[in-house]
Each structure stands twice: as structure tokens, then as C-alpha cells.
Amino acid sequence: MTMTDAVGRIQQIQSTLTMLAAPARSAAGATSPVGSKAAGSAAAAGPTPAPPATAELFADALAGVTAPVAPDSPATVPGVVPVPVPASGDAARLIEAARSYEGIPYVWGGTDPATGLDCSGFVQRAYADIGIQLPRVTWDQMNAGTHVPSLAEAQPGDLLFSHDGGHVSMYLGGGKAIDAPQPGQTVAVRDMWETDANITTIRRILPAAPAGSASVAPAALPSAASTGTPGSADAAYAAQAAFLASMAR
Template structure:
């Protein structure tokens, strides 16, 4: 499954979760089994977690999901020049440092030191989810998410966000791989099965919601 598709699935399940929560609030007095409702909520939460940890399916899917999961907690934080406080704002290198700290890797604080970490990737065509994209002569760093997507703390006045990757081999200073190669791939033999499984999970969420709405009618 591509990263774009995975993000779409995440939004879809979040929407279902939101609708389910609304239905529960509106029908709190209905004679519905409490244990059944609680079980559904737990299942949906588990589904969302499983989605981020297996976004692409196969051998590389787990690594892709871990990167995406680590990134999500920082989305929406403001860019702050020199910022290193996840509660207030981060700059590009601090964002990368914090994400990789959450993944269990220690990186230097500034881009010019970070760009000597890990191993070099020859071209963007060979980049994998989690690779670091350094541009502007090492003055900026983003995390590649695969499938033409990247995430970064961009500049003052903007927030950390997933975006289309504008980086090319021509404007990149270097690409560095921190995650082990054997676990950082963006695809795997289980990709098709993973896609089918996620579709089933979304369908199950919808069915559970419909059943709840029907029982409350």
C-alpha cells in the first residue's frame, strides 16, 4: 500500500470513529449493551494503531508505519527558529531529532551534523521511508515518507505538515539513511494482502456503526 493510500485509510477510520462517538452520545439513554459498545471502541482504536504500524504491508510495512506513527504526534506544531520544545515549537533539525529519538535513534541537534549520520543514499529514486532529505546546502532537513511525500518543519509562520516532496536530486545536498536497510523498505510481498486487510477493517468499522445506529432506532 502506498503512503498516500495509508493516509487516506487513516482519515477514513478517524471519520468513522468520530461518527461512532457522536452516535454513542446521542443514544446514551438507549438500551444498548455497554460491553458491546466498549468492545467496538477498543476494536476501532486497535484498528487505527494497526493501520499505522502496517501501512505498507510486508517486510517494510512495519518500519513505514513506525515512522508515520512517530511523525503524527508533531503534526501541526509551529516552526520556531532554534526551537527544541515539542510543547511550543521545533525547527527542522529538532523535529527530525525528536522523531528519531522516539524511534530509538540518537541524532545530533543541527542539520550540518545530522547530514553525516547514517549512510548515504545515492538518489531520490532509491530513497525509502524514513530517509532524511537535506537541501539548501545542508540548511534544511525533511523526512521522506515514500511515494512522493515528505514531512518537515518548514519555516516561520508555518507548521509541521506532510506535503508533496519538492526535493529532487538536483536540489538535494545529500540523502541519509538512519533506519536499517533491511527494515526500511517502502514495499513488501504482503502489500496486496495488507491493502485487502485494511479494506476489511474499514468495512468492519462501518458495519459496526450501522448495527449500532440500527439498534438505537
């Protein structure tokens, strides 16, 4: 449940309480002189069914307001860019590692997320998180792995080198890539501007693996809270949402 959902539910509960107070006011008005004639007619016609107890109305309304809601999909969560799900377990872990650095500022020559990353430092770090070591700079990284002839044959996790090897990004599939772009910007998923015409080379680093198996043992990713990366804000946001959701129940 997102923060918006939790706040919305609390507002619904408040509205429900306001509506439940209306029958009590209406019953009080029925005993006033203005309503005495109507009350006498109703008595002559016979007893009418008693309205449901206020507690029952509140319980029913509260149950409807707090009914479980399916978790948001990546396509509906604000601020989350949807990307295709890789078929390879290695690629899935790699992309998860790469996206853990979203929001880290670009710093030329940077290799430490605490201070900033450049394009080659970013991909080197993401691959290291799943146990694969890459050279430090793009011109050496361009010789790693195997060559992929074109974007049509590229797979999630492949590295896209452009500007004669001066820049590297990671292909995610579906027209998306992730990189540390330039000073003043941060690591982020974006629409691809790379084409076969402006790509210097595409390199596949991930080793081939039999279908349904993983060729690289998963490495434990540092938690956002322990590293102090922007993901720590997501943890705080989730905690606030959980607190508000518990109040709404």
C-alpha cells in the same frame, strides 16, 4: 465512526420516527365522514391484512439505521493525508512517531514540542522516539547514517537535505514528505518539492534488518493527552463521536 456519521444517524432516527407517525394519522383519517364511503367499500370487499405494529416498524428501521459501518480508511477520513505503508517495521514506527508531531509550530532552534520545533529538532525528536539518537543540527545530521544516491533509491524514513544543508525533511514515499517547514507554519505532511536537482544529500539512518524482523525495540510514544500536543484534540473528538454513536444505538 466519525462525528459526521453519528450526527447523520441521529437525524435518520428522527426522520424514521416522523415517518412512523404517518400510519397512525392515516388510520384516524379513515374513520372521518370523508372516508366513510371508502371504508364501507373496503368492509364489503373483506378484511385487509393489518399493517405491522408501530413498534415492529421502529425496530426494523432502527436496526437498519444503526447497522455496523466499516471504519473509515485513511483516504476517506477528513483532514488525514494518506501515505504509503512502509514495508519495514522500523520505518513504520518512525513515521508514526513523526506524524505524532503534526500541528506543532515551527520555532527556530526549537527542540521541545511544548513550545515548537525546527526542521532538525523535529527529525531528531522523531528518531529519538524509536531509540535512535541524531546530532542536533542539519550540518551534523548530514553526516549520519549512509548516503543514498538518488530519490529513486530512497525509502520511507530517509532524510532529505536541501538548501546546502540548511533544511531537512523526512521522506514518506509516494511523493510525500513531512517536515517543520518555516516560521508561521507547522509540522505537516506535504507533497514533495524536493528533486534530485535541489537535494544536497539523502541520508539513510535506519539500520538494515532481516526481512520480517525489527532492528530497533519500539519505544513507548507519549500520549497526546499527556503531552498537551494537538493530538489531544483528536482524543476529544473521538470521545464525542463515541458518545453520539452510543445515543444512536
